[in-house]
Amino acid sequence: MENILGIKRRIKSVKEIRHITGAMKMVATTKLRKAQERVESSRPFARKINEMLIDISQLAGLHLHPLMECRDVRRICLVLFTSDQGLSGAYNANVIRHARSFLNQLPPGREVSILTVGRKGRDYFQRRNYRISWDFSGRSQLPTFALSAQIAGIIAEQYRTQECDEVYLIYTRFYSPHHLEPRTFRLLPVLPVTEEQVRPAIRGSWSFEPSPEAIVEHLIQRYIETEIYRAFLEADASEKGARLAAMTTASDNADELITKLIHRFNHYRQSIITNQLTELMGGVESLVKK
Amino acid sequence: MERRTFHLEVVTPQKIEYSADVTMIIAPAYDGYLGILPSHLPMVTKLTTGVLRIFNGEQEVKMAVSEGFMEVTPEKVIILAEAAELPEEIDIPRALAAKRRAEEQLAALAAWDARAVRAQASLQRALTRLKVAAHHQPGEKSEE
The missing domain is CATH 1.10.287 (Helix Hairpins)
Incomplete structure (x- = not known):
């Protein structure tokens, strides 16, 4: 008898969990849709600014900007994007694992400082005694351009004052809720012309106003801000996607469990009824015999 | 052959605000308003906060843009701005x-x-x- 009550209670509790995961799934779906829209609409700007930077650096041959200068690498700054909240499956674990393997690959003797966006990454690396130089956890729900600009300002300043010699962004690239890919991107020094991106520059006399240097100066600043903003948005969309996937799995599992439990519950109930019936029959029979 | 129109794209970090073929624009360059017609010499310039006027034949569209860049080539103009809004979005x-x-x-x-x-x-x-x-x-x- 105890057992049947236990099953009943379990069914109830699993149902309640199912309610919660179901609700979280719905929330994640809407949030994901918005985040996805934001990511997709931010890509053209990033692409255009990259193109413009390539054009200008080819035309004006400017590799002398302080943020383009390659130095001997001693100190490295990582910008790590994780989420503040858990319950998003392996999302944080994957980015952190990616960051760890990146750190393990580094030649020994490199100093590493980490700028974290998101509580999970901060907690993890703090526990392992890494230097967290800045932390932007507990941010508001939406990634904003203003915050990206703030981060961009900090790391550009770090790079200029030679506090670090390379800056990497580690975030999760969003392809679809089931296809997320942690990525490392070298932000500084800025090297806009890579093998596949070489385009024939438009010939002719270009004019730069006020001056190529001033344009490059602003363009690079904007480029850094944009890249950070994009990483931010990608990470945000990935988090929502991972949560959606996790909650879908959880809800499915809960459904499965509920079906199983109900089955078992019915089984028990039936056997109890059979038991009672046989007892009753036995009682009746003994009465008749008398 | 002379070109009558050129392609204009106004892009912000949030989205592509405007993309169409136009006949002329007047943009708020850093040192004053700058008119661009088709087949303009290639150039890159800084923009400040101001009103961007877009002309397509007789039609005129205005946009509020803030801080950005404009890349001009004979057949295409790209404006990268921090923010750009059409009147109805303001x-x-x-x-x-x-x-x-x-x-x-x-x-x-x-x-x-x-x-x-x-x-x-x-x-x-x-x-x-x-x-x-x-x-x-x-x-x-x-x-x-």
Whole structure:
């Protein structure tokens, strides 16, 4: 008898969990849709600014900007994007694992400082005694351009004052809720012309106003801000996607469990009824015999 | 053959705000308004906060843009701006509030304060938005 009550209670509790995961799934779906829209609409700007930077650096041959200068690498700054909240499956674990393997690959003797966006990454690396130089956890729900600009300002300043010699962004690239890919991107020094991106520059006399240097100066600043903003948005969309996937799995599992439990519950109930019936029959029979 | 139109794209970090073939634009360059016709010499210039006027034949569209760049090639113009808004997208009460706030700050701050520079920029943005929006809704203007 105890057992049947236990099953009943379990069914109830699993149902309640199912309610919660179901609700979280719905929330994640809407949030994901918005985040996805934001990511997709931010890509053209990033692409255009990259193109413009390539054009200008080819035309004006400017590799002398302080943020383009390659130095001997001693100190490295990582910008790590994780989420503040858990319950998003392996999302944080994957980015952190990616960051760890990146750190393990580094030649020994490199100093590493980490700028974290998101509580999970901060907690993890703090526990392992890494230097967290800045932390932007507990941010508001939406990634904003203003915050990206703030981060961009900090790391550009770090790079200029030679506090670090390379800056990497580690975030999760969003392809679809089931296809997320942690990525490392070298932000500084800025090297806009890579093998596949070489385009024939438009010939002719270009004019730069006020001056190529001033344009490059602003363009690079904007480029850094944009890249950070994009990483931010990608990470945000990935988090929502991972949560959606996790909650879908959880809800499915809960459904499965509920079906199983109900089955078992019915089984028990039936056997109890059979038991009672046989007892009753036995009682009746003994009465008749008398 | 002379080109009659060129392609204009206005892109912000949020989205592509405007993309169409146009005949002429007048853009707020850093040192004054700059008109661009088709087959313009290639150039790159800085933009400040101001009104971008887009002409397509007889039609004119205005946009409020803030801080950015313009890359001009003979057949294409790309404007990268921090923000760009069409008149119908402008939130007039918000712009008015921003204007008031900026004016209050400016009155309270010394001219060399870094915050005053920011307030000035935000005032400029608010005024530009109001200007663009006012053209869109002539009723608003007559009330003032």
